[in-house]
Amino acid sequence: MNIDKELQKGHFVIGKCTKCGKKVWPPMDFCDECFGEVIMEDGPQTGRITEFAKKENEYFCIIEMTEEIRIMGKLLSGTPKNNQLVKITQCGIVENNYFFEFSLLESANM
Ligand SMILES: [Zn+2]
Numbered sequence: 359m360n361i362d363k364e365l366q367k368g369h370f371v372i373g374k375c376t377k378c379g380k381k382v383w384p385p386m387d388f389c390d391e392c393f394g395e396v397i398m399e400d401g402p403q404t405g406r407i408t409e410f411a412k413k414e415n416e417y418f419c420i421i422e423m424t425e426e427i428r429i430m431g432k433l434l435s436g437t438p439k440n441n442q443l444v445k446i447t448q449c450g451i452v453e454n455n456y457f458f459e460f461s462l463l464e465s466a467n468m
Contacts (some may be wrong), residue, residue: 368429
């Protein structure tokens with residue numbers, strides 16, 4: 359399985375169990391539910407902010423894409439709010455950690 363390779367190329371992919379269909383994130387070779395084999399599929403491109411924190415002048419957010427998939431990354435611009443919709447603009451691997459950048463999809467003054 360080459361999920362890491364795809365992520366490094368900036369293509370957000372996730373794992374999917376061939377047996378029970380569970381979406382698997384972070385990537386694993388086998389499903390943690392039924393131990394079925396996991397294959398790669400395109401990941402969702404949007405999600406909602408569930409938590410965020412400001413560090414120096416940057417915002418870091420936790421994005422919930424589905425019940426199983428949460429990712430953490432940096433917001434490129436704007437001010438985050440809980441439940442706000444964002445899309446992935448960049449992904450990759452930096453120092454062995456998955457890394458994402460998001461941009462806001464809704465107006466910031468809602
Ligand atoms: Zn499974």
